[in-house]
Amino acid sequence: MNILISNSSDKPIYEQITIQLKQMIISGELRSGDQLPSMRMLAKELRISVITTKRAYEDLERDGFIYTVVGKGSYVADKNMEFVREEQLKLVEEHLNKAVDGAKAGGISLDELLEIIRMIYEEE
Amino acid sequence: MVANTQKNAIEVDNITIRYDDFTLDKVSFNVPSGSIMGFVGENGAGKTTTIKAILDLIRTEEGSIRIWGKPSKNLHKDLKAMIGVVFDGSNLHENLTVDNVNFIMSDIYPNWRPKVFYNYVEKLKLPKNKKFKEFSRGMKMKLSIAIALSHDSKLLILDEATSGLDPMIRDEILDIFMEFIQDEEHTIFFSTHIISDIEKIADYVTFIHDGKIVFSESKDELIYNHGIIPCRKEDVQKIDKRFIVGTRQSNYGAEVMIRNVDEFKRKNREFIPERTSIEEIMLYISRGKESV
Structure with missing residues (x-):
């Protein structure tokens, strides 16, 4: 498992961690029941403060991706597909926003845009 | 022991110390247990004075300091023994070797752990056959830290321990800090003016300026x-x-x-x-x- 931290990123470090762990959970690289490194261990490995990893784990727990057993550690939660779908949907919306902005700037009509999406979608 | 159950390892409450040319002015902040707090401020801002007050080495005129919930004045020796202290500028005798240090410290500290000590000596690559006076500045500092960590310390207080050291050695020391803090009961309070050290590992930052606390907050926030x-x-x-x-x-x-x-x-x-x-x-x- 790799977690990459960029200090020049606009995203706060705890968010960089949550995004990457979420991706690993959604992609199946991390499976439900897998144990995550302890917050202190992760902080040590990434050379960041414990508060930062704590925040990341708290956010993941709040969003239902992991659960914590006091005194034992944090584990990947049972995958809630509806939830995962929701996450993906958000991601798609984000990308589409950019696509629409680009289309508008270039005077590309909605129909043309939809046609492009259909083509790309059906290609795969 | 009481040490474990307290929310804060150190509580500094409204302390004032007046010198002719300098006043530490109503200083207050808490160091939460299990965290690393960086204590920053320019030279002469009052960092060392505050640390000395915490260690009960100088008298405060007003206010109070608690360590693990107990007044720092006349702190019980069992609690005192759990505080590891490193000051800028080491004060070991010139002719001592690592083995001598181990021997002397086992006399001073009831909880002295030779195994832990030699582990650090190994890890920090400290020479066993050299005398203290032949140590480089970085080695001296590493030895001081090794000593501070080898008597069952739960609270580590360091004053400018990483200043004047090259980046590689500072990095090694930060590693040791992170190692130490793996135990949730362990707390580190360190003063420095090298902000990059804090930027990396500290949970909290307390900034003192001209004898007054400007802020004491979570670093991320x-x-x-x-x-x-x-x-x-x-x-x-x-x-x-x-x-x-x-x-x-x-x-x-x-x-x-x-x-x-x-x-x-x-x-x-x-x-x-x-x-x-x-x-x-x-x-x-x-x-x-x-x-x-």
């Missing part, structure tokens, strides 16, 4: 709550004053430090705040104070 806006000089007045921490102007433009970045972003589309650093925040805040 501090960084994510502030932002810096590069803009034209004539644009400065367009920025809502309630957000402004400080402004820096040159002939060719301006930079404005703002707080409450999230709220600012919601209300202003025109300016986009950029990420800032502890160092910049400190500079803007302390300069802001002086101009008032």
Whole structure:
């Protein structure tokens, strides 16, 4: 498992961690029941403060991706597909926003845009 | 032991110490158990005075200090033995070797752990056959830290321990800190003026300026709550004053430090705040104070 931290990123470090762990959970690289490194261990490995990893784990727990057993550690939660779908949907919306902005700037009509999406979608 | 159950390892409450040319003025802050707190401020701001007061090495005129909930004055020797202390400038005898140090410390500390000590000696690559006077500055500091960590310490207090050391050795020391803090009952309080050390590993930052505490906060909150806006000089007045921490102007433009970045972003589309650093925040805040 790799977690990459960029200090020049606009995203706060705890968010960089949550995004990457979420991706690993959604992609199946991390499976439900897998144990995550302890917050202190992760902080040590990434050379960041414990508060930062704590925040990341708290956010993941709040969003239902992991659960914590006091005194034992944090584990990947049972995958809630509806939830995962929701996450993906958000991601798609984000990308589409950019696509629409680009289309508008270039005077590309909605129909043309939809046609492009259909083509790309059906290609795969 | 009591040490474990307290929310704060150190509680400094409203202490005042007056010297002829310097006053430590109503200083208050808490160091939460299980965390690393960086204590920053320019030379002469009162860092060492505060640390000495915490260790009950100097008398405070007002206020009180608690360590693990107990008054630091006349702290029980069992609790005292759990505090590892490292001061800038080591004070070991010149002719001592690592083995001598082990022998002497086992006499001083009831909880002295030779195994732990030699583990650190190994890990930090300290020479066993050299005398203390032949040690480099970095080695001396590493030996002091090894000693501080080898008597079942739960609280580590360091005064400028990483200053004057090269980046590689500072890095090794930060590693040791992170190792130490793996135990949730362990706490580190260290003063430094090298901000990059804090930027990396500290959970909390306490900033002292001219004998007064300017802020004592979670490092993340501090960084994510502030932002810096590069803009034209004539644009400065367009920025809502309630957000402004400080402004820096040159002939060719301006930079404005703002707080409450999230709220600012919601209300202003025109300016986009950029990420800032502890160092910049400190500079803007302390300069802001002086101009008032």
